[in-house]
Amino acid sequence: MxxxxxxxxxxxxxxxxxxxxxxxxxxxxxxxxxxxxxxxxxxxxxxxxxxxxxxGSHLTVRFSADKTTTGQLTANVPGVTATSGPFPTVSATPHAQRGQRKPMTLVGRADPGGPVDAVTLSEGRWAGPGELVLSADTPMPERLMGSRIAFPDLPGGPTLTVVGVARSVSRTADGWVSPATITAPAGYQVLYRLASADTADQVDAAGAAVAATVPEGGVDGARSWxxxxxxxxxxxxxxxxxxxxxxxxxxxxxxxxxxxxxxxxxxxxxxxxxxxxxxxxxxxxxxxxxxxxxxxxxxxxxxxxxxxxxxxxxxxxxxxxxxxxxxxxxxxxxxxxxxxxxxxxxxxxxxxxxxxxxxxxxxxxxxxxxRAAPTGRGRWATRLTARLPLPRPVGLGLARPFARPARAAALLVAVAFGTTAVTLAIGLVSSLAVVQDARQTDLSDVVIGSFSGGLRNAPMSPEGPRPQLTPATDRAAVTAAIDAQAGTKAFYSIARTPVAVAGVTASADVLGFGGDLGSSRYQLISGTWFRTPGEAVVPSPFLNATGTRVGDDVTLEDRGQAVTVRIVGEVFDTRNDGMRVLVDAATFPEAPATSYHIAVEPGTDVTTYLEGLNNALRPLGVVADPNQDGGVGDTLLLMGALIAFLTLMLVAVAGLGVFNAVVLDTRDRVRDLGVHKALGTTPRQVIAMVVASVVVTGLIGGAVGVPAGVVLHQAVLPAMGESAGTGLPAAAFGVYGPVELALLVLGGVAIAVLGALLPAGWAAGTRTATALRAE
Structure with missing residues (x-):
C-alpha cells in the first residue's frame, strides 16, 4: 500500500x-x-x-349526429397531421341479470388499425357483424370472452358476442363493434394527431379550429391526450x-x-x-x-x-x-x-x-x-451565564457555543434540517389522515340499499343475497317506516343513476340527494353546494376528464335523454375514479332512490334500532344494515410508511450530525474537562455541561426548522393532489396548531440532546489523569 x-x-x-x-x-x-x-x-x-x-390521439372529438354530416368531418384543419374517422358512436347500457350496469361508449370501427389510435388486440380477434371487442380497461375482460351481452336500448336490441379484448392508449371507447351494428349513431368520433400538442393551450387551440369547421353546437365533447x-x-x-x-x-x-x-x-x-x-x-x-x-x-x-x-x-x-x-x-x-x-x-x-x-x-x-479556541472568544458569554441562577456546569455549557461559533452553526443547521423533516412528515401524515377521513363521505349509522358498490354489488350474507331496493319497491312506504321508527334523528336518500357524458368515454354516476344531508360529510374544494335542481357538484377528476370548470354546463345522457346541469362546486370524492355528479334528487325525478342513509338519536342502541326497523321493512322486501363506510387505502398506507421511513433516516442523520459536532468539541476540550474533574466536577455535572452546550443551538435550530417544514408542507401537499388528479379540501392544509408547532420547536432541542448524550457519557467516563495528559 x-x-x-x-x-x-x-x-x-x-x-x-x-x-x-x-x-x-x-x-x-x-x-x-x-x-x-x-x-x-x-x-x-x-x-x-x-x-x-x-x-395515440392527441385530440378526440365527438360530433353530434343531428347537427353534422360525415362530409363536414373530413375538412382539413390547420395543425392536424393525421386523422382517423369519422366512426359512428353511441352510448348503450348492457343488460344485466341483476342490478344495473354502467353505460358503455361503443364505437364502430371496421379494423383496429389506422393512422391514429391503432388499437392493440391483447386477446381474440376484431369484431365482425354481431360481435363486440371489449376495452382492456373493463374489469376482468378476459372472463367475458365468448359471452353474449344484450343491449336492449339500441335499435333492434342486438345481442353481441365478445370475441376480443383490445387496448386503446387514448381510451377512445369502452368497446368496439362493426360499423353496421350502430344503425342509429348518436354521434361521430374523429381522432386527431397534432403537430404541436405539448401544452393544454395548444390542444385547446386545435379543438377550437376543429369546432370552427362544423355548425354551431356540432361538437358534443372533446378530450385531450x-x-x-x-x-x-x-x-x-x-x-x-x-x-x-x-x-x-x-x-x-x-x-x-x-x-x-x-x-x-x-x-x-x-x-x-x-x-x-x-x-x-x-x-x-x-x-x-x-x-x-x-x-x-x-x-x-x-x-x-x-x-x-x-x-x-x-x-x-x-x-x-x-x-x-x-x-x-x-x-x-x-x-x-x-x-x-x-x-x-x-x-x-x-x-x-x-x-x-x-x-x-x-x-x-x-x-x-x-486545537483550543482563540483566547478570549466567548468569554463574554461565560461571564453572562455566570450571573444566571443556574448550576455552574450548566452555565459553562450554555456559553460553549459562543467559543466555537462555526461548529455551533454546523450543529444548528443539522438540527434545523432534522426539525424541518419531522415537521414536514407530521404535516403530511396529518393531511393524509384528513384526506382519508374526507373519503368517508357518509357518517350515518344505518343504510338501506347499496353500499359503496351500489346495486351493482348486492351485499351477501351466509343465507344468500340480502334483500335490496328494486324498481318495484314502494319508496314512500320505506320513507314512512324510517320516519315512524323510534330513535330516527335524520336521514337522506340517494338515487344512483349511471349516465354517459358527451365527449367522454368513461361513464359517470349521478347521485341525486334528497332529505336531510346533515350526516353526509362531503367536503368542498371550491364553489358552493348545489341549491336548486339543475345545479351540480363534481369531483376534480370529473373536471379534468371533461375539460370543464366550476361555472360550466355539462350534458349527461340518461337512457337516451339529455340533461344539462351547471357545475357550481368542486367536491373531494375519489370513488368511481372521481367520475361522479352530485345533484338534487329533483334534477333526475324519474330516478328512484337506491339507498337510504339514517342517523340515529344519541344514546340509541343501533342493534335494537336495526331490529325494529327491519321488522317494518321486511314486508317491503328490503333490509337495513349498519353502515360500513370506511377503510384505509393501500396507497395511503404505503405513503405513510414511506414518509415514516424517510423521516427516521433524516432524523438519524441530523442526530449523527449533532453527535459528530459534540464529539469534535469534546475531544478539543478534553484537557479542560480534565481540569474540571480534578477540581471536583462529578460525572453527572460533566454530562450536564456537555448536554447544556447544545440546548440553545437546538432551540434555535427548531425555531428555524419548523417554519421551513410548514412552508415545505404547503408546497408539497398541493403538488401531491395535482399528481393524483384531484384538489384537496381546505382541512388538509390547516393541520398545524399552536401547541403542535411549539412541541415541534422543542423537538429541535430533543434532537440536539439525543445527539449529545453519547459523547457526554464518554466525556464523563474519561479518567482525569488521561484527560490531563491529552494534548
Missing amino acids: SALGEVVRSGVGRRRVQAVVIGLSTLMAVTASVLGATLLDVSNAPFDKAFAEQR LAVKREAVRETAVFVPFLVAFGLLGVVMSVLVVGNVVAGAVGSGTRRIGILKALGFTPSQVVRAYVAQALIPAAVGTALGVVAGNLLAIPMLAETEQVYGTATLSVAVRVVAAVAAGALGVVAVTAWASAARAGRLRTVDAIAVG
Whole structure:
C-alpha cells in the first residue's frame, strides 16, 4: 500500500464517527433519489412509449349526429397531421341479470388499425357483424370472452358476442363493434394527431379550429391526450412530490454534513496535516487524502441506498404495471447510475471544498496551531451565564457555543434540517389522515340499499343475497317506516343513476340527494353546494376528464335523454375514479332512490334500532344494515410508511450530525474537562455541561426548522393532489396548531440532546489523569 493509501486507511479508521455520519447521510439521499427518479421515469415512460407506438390521439372529438354530416368531418384543419374517422358512436347500457350496469361508449370501427389510435388486440380477434371487442380497461375482460351481452336500448336490441379484448392508449371507447351494428349513431368520433400538442393551450387551440369547421353546437365533447395521460400516471405520480422533497432535504443535508465532517476533520487534525507536510506530502496529496476519506463511506452509503431504493420501489412499480398490463417494470440502470454518480460527485466536491483549507496551510503554521479556541472568544458569554441562577456546569455549557461559533452553526443547521423533516412528515401524515377521513363521505349509522358498490354489488350474507331496493319497491312506504321508527334523528336518500357524458368515454354516476344531508360529510374544494335542481357538484377528476370548470354546463345522457346541469362546486370524492355528479334528487325525478342513509338519536342502541326497523321493512322486501363506510387505502398506507421511513433516516442523520459536532468539541476540550474533574466536577455535572452546550443551538435550530417544514408542507401537499388528479379540501392544509408547532420547536432541542448524550457519557467516563495528559 502506498503512503497516501495508508494515510487514507488510518484516517477512516480513526474517524469512525465521521465515516458513519457520511455513510448514513449519503444512504438517505440516494434512497430518496432512487425512489423519486424511478417513479418519474416509470410513470411517464410506459405511457409515452405506448402512445408513440399506437399513434395515440392527441385530440378526440365527438360530433353530434343531428347537427353534422360525415362530409363536414373530413375538412382539413390547420395543425392536424393525421386523422382517423369519422366512426359512428353511441352510448348503450348492457343488460344485466341483476342490478344495473354502467353505460358503455361503443364505437364502430371496421379494423383496429389506422393512422391514429391503432388499437392493440391483447386477446381474440376484431369484431365482425354481431360481435363486440371489449376495452382492456373493463374489469376482468378476459372472463367475458365468448359471452353474449344484450343491449336492449339500441335499435333492434342486438345481442353481441365478445370475441376480443383490445387496448386503446387514448381510451377512445369502452368497446368496439362493426360499423353496421350502430344503425342509429348518436354521434361521430374523429381522432386527431397534432403537430404541436405539448401544452393544454395548444390542444385547446386545435379543438377550437376543429369546432370552427362544423355548425354551431356540432361538437358534443372533446378530450385531450393530456387528460388521459394524467389519469394513467396519477397512481404513482402522487408519490413523487414528497419523495422529491425528502430527496432534496437529504441531498442538501448530505452536502452540509459532509462539508462539516471534513471541515471538522481538518480543524481537529491541523497538527497531523503539518506532520504529513513535514514528511514530504504535497498540498494536492493532502487534499486527495481527505477527499478519499469522505468518498469511502459515501460509496458504502451509496451502494446501500441503491439497494434500499430498489426494494422500496417494488410495491410502487407493481401498481404502475397495472396501468398497461405490459412487461414488468424495474428500476432503470441509467437511473441508478445517474443517482450514484451524482451522490458521489456531490460528496467529492463538498469534501474538496473543505479539504482545500488543509492544502493551503503552511507546514510550520499547521504544527504550531493548537486545537483550543482563540483566547478570549466567548468569554463574554461565560461571564453572562455566570450571573444566571443556574448550576455552574450548566452555565459553562450554555456559553460553549459562543467559543466555537462555526461548529455551533454546523450543529444548528443539522438540527434545523432534522426539525424541518419531522415537521414536514407530521404535516403530511396529518393531511393524509384528513384526506382519508374526507373519503368517508357518509357518517350515518344505518343504510338501506347499496353500499359503496351500489346495486351493482348486492351485499351477501351466509343465507344468500340480502334483500335490496328494486324498481318495484314502494319508496314512500320505506320513507314512512324510517320516519315512524323510534330513535330516527335524520336521514337522506340517494338515487344512483349511471349516465354517459358527451365527449367522454368513461361513464359517470349521478347521485341525486334528497332529505336531510346533515350526516353526509362531503367536503368542498371550491364553489358552493348545489341549491336548486339543475345545479351540480363534481369531483376534480370529473373536471379534468371533461375539460370543464366550476361555472360550466355539462350534458349527461340518461337512457337516451339529455340533461344539462351547471357545475357550481368542486367536491373531494375519489370513488368511481372521481367520475361522479352530485345533484338534487329533483334534477333526475324519474330516478328512484337506491339507498337510504339514517342517523340515529344519541344514546340509541343501533342493534335494537336495526331490529325494529327491519321488522317494518321486511314486508317491503328490503333490509337495513349498519353502515360500513370506511377503510384505509393501500396507497395511503404505503405513503405513510414511506414518509415514516424517510423521516427516521433524516432524523438519524441530523442526530449523527449533532453527535459528530459534540464529539469534535469534546475531544478539543478534553484537557479542560480534565481540569474540571480534578477540581471536583462529578460525572453527572460533566454530562450536564456537555448536554447544556447544545440546548440553545437546538432551540434555535427548531425555531428555524419548523417554519421551513410548514412552508415545505404547503408546497408539497398541493403538488401531491395535482399528481393524483384531484384538489384537496381546505382541512388538509390547516393541520398545524399552536401547541403542535411549539412541541415541534422543542423537538429541535430533543434532537440536539439525543445527539449529545453519547459523547457526554464518554466525556464523563474519561479518567482525569488521561484527560490531563491529552494534548
